[in-house]
Amino acid sequence: MQLRGCSKQPRFPRCHPYSSPGRLYRMQLPTTPTDDSSRIQMSKLTLVTSPSNSSAAERKPRLDLLRGHPSTRLLPTHAIYEAAGVALNSPSLLPQDSYAENRHPLAYGADNGNANVREEIGRWCAERYRLREAIPLERIFLTNGASYGLQTALSLFTSPVTGYTKCAFVLSPTYFLAGRTFEDAGFASRIVAVRTTRTSLDFDGLLAQLRRVDAERPDVSLEEGLRPLLRGGAPQAAKRLFKFVLYCVPTYSNPTGETMDLDSRRRLVQIAREWDMLIICDDVYDFLGNDDQPAVPPMRLVSIDAETLPRDKPEGETGNTISNCSFSKLVGPGLRAGWIESATGVLAKQLGDGGANHSGGCPSQFTSTLLYPLLLPLSARNPVRKIDSIISTLTLAYTLRCGALVAAIHEFLPAGTEVWGGRGGFFVWVGLPKELDAWEIVRLAAAYEGLVVASGGMSECPGEGNALGWADRWLRIAVSYCEEEELVEGVKRLARAVDRWREGERAVKSDVEVK
Incomplete structure (x- = not known):
């Protein structure tokens, strides 16, 4: 028996060249x-x-x-075994109310995920990035990995089929399986590559393509863009759509292993604001710098976005970036657990309000509660976390x-x-x-x-x-x-x-x- 792919050869492989037993x-x-x-x-x-x-x-x-x-x-099998024992044997982690903001590991999860897990991720990330204060849990949405995070963000923040979202820019060379996700989201004919250098990107090329696409593709009203996406009677303010989207892996990139410099990050956020563009950053390698590298990762685009929002920002300001993170690279990919951080709480809430998520609850409810003990400091006197x-x-x-x-x-x-x-x-x-x-x-x-x-x-x-x-x-x-x-x-x-x-x-x- 042979399982063949498309009759037409893709531009990159659709499946992994890895063996499985007997095949x-x-x-x-x-x-x-x-x-x-x-x-x-x-x-x-x-x-x-x-x-x-x-x-x-x-x-x-x-x-x-x-x-x-x-x-x-390198997979921390024993640490997960111990964490599971803690998570499933600690009365404080086994609440009985299935509507509580912290729920039993086997219950339906809260839309954005258990509050204690999100709160601890906010503290932990603030320590790793040396932020002045913890990231508010309202800006964090728990996912079942970065691939899911990318797919969900595209489905909820863009509308390429209606033409409202005109184009997806992808920094090239890129993660070779990301393209399929953009195609599934309706961008098959709306992807534009932007060349990267070792530490930056072709800004002149990006701006030229923005002007070209904006001129060639007619504007679609927000009402038309939302028509197939908004349930009957829901206000337009319930969903934020963007005219453009850009995908990048800015730190220790896949495939180049290089890191975008700070000036380029700041400029990219500014361009996103000017052009109504959402930047989706796969920040999955940030904590995996080699031991001879600076201990503090570079400032993320989402942090730049959050810190430079107008002081008099109107209610409902969303920001233009999301940080798509994963425990797959840090603990183990089989866990299928990750998180998205947005510059304000608006986009994180919109992710949690998605139909499938609201129906089934947090998609990593069980695994995120298993990871929670690894995120905690060992004791009041010992701030070390097992995950570190x-x-x-x-x-x-x-x-x-x-x-x-x-x-x-x-x-x-x-x-x-x-x-x-x-x-x-x-x-x-x-x-x-x-x-x-x-x-x-x-x-x-x-x-x-x-x-x-x-x-x-x-x-x-x-x-x-x-x-x-x-x-x-x-x-x-x-x-x-x-x-x-x-x-x-x-x-x-x-x-x-x-x-x-x-x-x-x-x-x-x-x-x-x-x-």
């Missing part, structure tokens, strides 16, 4: 690319039950440097891995190779010298070295005209899953693929089996 993902690679679009597509992934033929890569242990997962050994100890274990491992990876890149890859990132987060962005063909080298590595890395083409934004050529030189390596020695071995295999390319070899097989 195999085969990467179908074009043998003779005819245009740049095939370089962006990189491959079409097809799930099959057994390999059809053998290859050199089969005889080597598969090495997966694409997987942006935390290593299984868990994070320290991660950053120690990632720091060592980044050091080993970057050293191996300098030792084994050709002179002129660029390295972006390597100071925090999950990823390092590697640019091969211009005379090399990174897209073809990634295919050779898969075909003959058993090495899986993400081609830069996977990080292109979907949509017509959005390809910026990331496949030509660039590739992404994850440090979150493989150990130091595996990362070094991966770089050695990549170097051998470079040598093969220089000697004239090409990945001529139509099927490169990736176990």
Whole structure:
């Protein structure tokens, strides 16, 4: 049996090239690319039950440097076990009133999540970011992870189908699975890529595209924009819609590992205000700076937004940014728990008032209550929180891995190779010298070295005209899953693929089996 994707090849893979028990993902690679679009597509992934033929890569242990997962050994299994015992055995955490603002872990959750969890997240984040005061719980909405947070924000704050929201800007290169979420929200033909630099973005390009799109696409009234979204009799003020939306990962970005500088953050918030644009920031890597980096993460866009709102702001002022955060990167992705912080309480309330959320309650009610004991200080005399100890274990491992990876890149890859990132987060962005063909080298590595890395083409934004050529030189390596020695071995295999390319070899097989 074969489960095939679209008959038309996507611009980036629709599924992960990871194996599951008894199955195999085969990467179908074009043998003779005819245009740049095939370089962006990189491959079409097809799930099959057994390999059809053998290859050199089969005889080597598969090495997966694409997987942006935390290593299984780093998952804090025992800490979660203990936290569950606390959460399910403490009378104070097991209230009987199912309408209380703090509810039993197995009850329907409050719309925005248990108040004690949100309040503690506000205190904890204020400590981590060195804010003057705790973030009010009214500005925090509990989610079941950043992917859900992005999807929910797009569904509640934008209206692309009516034309009210004219465009979604996505900083490129981007997280390669974010595009699908924008397409599901109705932006398939309304995505525009904005090129990033190491620490900023192409502001001239962004402004030019804003002017172009605004001129080409007619204005739609708020009444028309809300018509399919507003229940009968509800006032227009019940929902805030934005004319534009922008998506970014500003700190230790996926895929580049780089961080947007403070001046760029301030300028982006100002542009958002001028153009009625919502900025959705995936702030999921902020606390994962390497041990040799500053302890305090950069100021978030949502904090800039909140601190620079007009003093005489009218009632109902929403701000223009949300910070989309997740415990997936900090504790474990299986928990499916995260939070969104908005610049005022208005957008957080609108998220909680969403129909599905209001019906089912907080989507991470059980897991967020399990995490609550990890968020608390150990005692009145000991302000250390268990979650910070868990994070320290991660950053120690990632720091060592980044050091080993970057050293191996300098030792084994050709002179002129660029390295972006390597100071925090999950990823390092590697640019091969211009005379090399990174897209073809990634295919050779898969075909003959058993090495899986993400081609830069996977990080292109979907949509017509959005390809910026990331496949030509660039590739992404994850440090979150493989150990130091595996990362070094991966770089050695990549170097051998470079040598093969220089000697004239090409990945001529139509099927490169990736176990």
